[in-house]
Amino acid sequence: xxxxxxxxxxxxxxxxxxxxxxxxxxxxxxxxxxxxxxxxxxxxxxxxxxxxxxxxxxxxxxxxxxxxxxxxxxxxxxxxxxxxxxxxxxxxxxxxxxxxxxxxxxxxx
Amino acid sequence: xxxxxxxxxxxxxxxxxxxxxxxxxxxxxxxxxxxxxxxxxxxxxxxxxxxxxxxxxxxxxxxxxxxxxxxxxxxxxxxxxxxxxxxxxxxxxxxxxxxxxxxxxxxxxxxxxxxxx
Numbered sequence: 542x543x544x545x546x547x548x549x550x551x552x553x554x555x556x557x558x559x560x561x562x563x564x565x566x567x568x569x570x571x572x573x574x575x576x577x578x579x580x581x582x583x584x585x586x587x588x589x590x591x592x593x594x595x596x597x598x599x600x601x602x603x604x605x606x607x608x609x610x611x612x613x614x615x616x617x618x619x620x621x622x623x624x625x626x627x628x629x630x631x632x633x634x635x636x637x638x639x640x641x642x643x644x645x646x647x648x649x650x
Numbered sequence: 651x652x653x654x655x656x657x658x659x660x661x662x663x664x665x666x667x668x669x670x671x672x673x674x675x676x677x678x679x680x681x682x683x684x685x686x687x688x689x690x691x692x693x694x695x696x697x698x699x700x701x702x703x704x705x706x707x708x709x710x711x712x713x714x715x716x717x718x719x720x721x722x723x724x725x726x727x728x729x730x731x732x733x734x735x736x737x738x739x740x741x742x743x744x745x746x747x748x749x750x751x752x753x754x755x756x757x758x759x760x761x762x763x764x765x766x767x
Binding site for chain 2: 572574576582583584585586589629631633637638639640641642643
């Protein structure tokens, strides 16, 4: 079945440093979604990428979808303490979302 | 802003007991989902529901699980005979529609933490 791998599993940075998490699917995706989950919270939708090679920005966050629609990345520039949480990518199959394992971001103020 | 709600927030049950987890999706949404997340692990798809029937289910969603939309607003997940390994956070999600280019957004509820003793 479809598998979505995400690396790294953990990332600890100093506040102000950049952060990147990578996502790879075993199959071509119709779209990929990114979610953020704060400790003790629920996944909150961040963005969806649909087109091959698509790049979207949300303030300090940059999302990319690979040309083959099998990989994606999320890059945060100049992290802030509010960025703490686990970032999940989720690849869309027919109906279901297949989530990656998540990258847990912690930040030293 | 409308949101998905779930009750209870925490359910403790004995192994072998039946539990029903309740969700109220966003009112004009058409697609409904259940996911689970074992502590510290990734979110796992359980089942999707559209037009009053299951549209897709995972291998986790075996005969012990069932879903219902009994009254047009609630969406429930029933576990008939709970096992220790069913302990997890269960998230309900809903989505308005699926457009032709695949753009869609699922909105997650706050979750029900199920503890099986």
